[in-house]
Amino acid sequence: MKQLLDDFLQQLALMRSGSKATQQAYRHDITQFIDYCAKEGVSSPQDVDIYVMRGFIASLRSGKKAITNRSLARKLAALRSFYKYLLLHDHVTVNPFASLKTPKKANHLPAFLMINEIQDLLNSIIKDGEAAVRDRVMIELMYACGLRVSETAGLTIFQIDFANRLLRITGKGRKERLVPFYPSIGKQLKNYIDVARPMLLKHKKHSFVFVNMRGDQLTERGVQDILKRRALAAGLNQTLHPHMLRHSFATHLLDNGADLRTVQELLGHQHLSTTQIYTHISIDRLKQVYHEAFEKEGD
Structure with missing residues (x-):
């Protein structure tokens, strides 16, 4: 089955279907299922039935590191796509995952x-x-533009429009979006690219904006490490991961009156329901609304 998985992932890459991160997640999740099947003596995808599927799910649910519904939903989505490919290419006669309900x-x-x-x-x-200089502008850009860690690490000079103060971002599913940035961060970014970045590049030639100490593209892991280190130095009481800056961007926009559709476009969400999770309001904002309401009552 692993050869079929390689063929499936190769087709995804050729069709540019999904990001590299998505393809890596598919490989991990489907390989986990193939390994489970091998332990159960199931070597052909055609032999997978409801009992094999239930056994696989049960194995994920058991043990100290029981899987969450979110992770299980992702794995089932990967297997559903894999079997859709197998069905299309006549490797199986039925997709057993098609009728399986996704956990909430x-x-x-x-x-x-x-x-x-x-x-x-x-x-x-x-x-x-x-x-x-790099860390300061990178962190502010991630927050001010709601960038994913993959979008930050993959950002190139050609995606920056300084004249119009816009970033052209290619997000999940290769969906493009334009994200504005404010003047002060534009100045910081220009200064970093003109002065600090050439020093970090060490004469290497590539277009990636954020560069490590060896002059190479800063990896996603590198971005994560910088955030953790800088948050610790700042005395923040929580571990800072890249998506928290994106969450903060969305939350602060909504708190300040931005409509949900606008935030959806800025985040690059395909579905509005994905954006709706950000409609929670900070405690300070709740207190403000509460006091304003009761001050009016007291007049």
């Missing part, structure tokens, strides 16, 4: 930073070297 995902409110925490984080970065 728990609606966990996304963690985000308050505006004062964002300011504390940015102000804690003393721009005393090329790496510090």
Whole structure:
């Protein structure tokens, strides 16, 4: 079955269907299923039936690291797509995952930073070297434009329109979106590209905006490590991961009156329902609305 998986992933790459991260997740999830089948003596995709599927799901649900509904839904989506491919190419006669219900995902409110925490984080970065200049503008850009970690690491100079203050971002599913940035961050970004970035490049030639100390493209892992280190230095009381800046971007926009459709476009969400999770309001905003309402009652 692993050869069929390789063929499936190769077709995804040729069709440019899904990001590299999606393809890697598909490989991991489907390989996990293939390994389970091998342990159960199932070597052909045609031999997978409802009992094999139930056994696989049960194996994921058991043990100390029981899988969440969200992760299970992702794995089932990967297997559904894989079997759709197998069915299309006559490797199987039925897609056993097509009728399998997707578990409901728990609606966990996304963690985000308050505006004062964002300011504390940015102000804690003393721009005393090329790496510090890079870190400062990268973190602010991620927050101010709601960028994913993959979009940040993959950002090239050609995607920046300084004249119109816009980023041209290619997001999930190769969907393009235009995201504006404000003048002060434009100046910081220009200064980084003109002064600090050439020092980091060490004469290497490529168009990636954010560069590591060896002059190569900063990886997603590199971005994550910088955020953790900078958050610790700033004294934040929580671990900072890249998506928290994106969550903060969406939350602060909505708190300040942006409509849901606009936030959807800026985030690059395909479905409005994905954006709706950000309609939670910060405690400070709730207190403000509460006090304003009762002050009017007291007049």
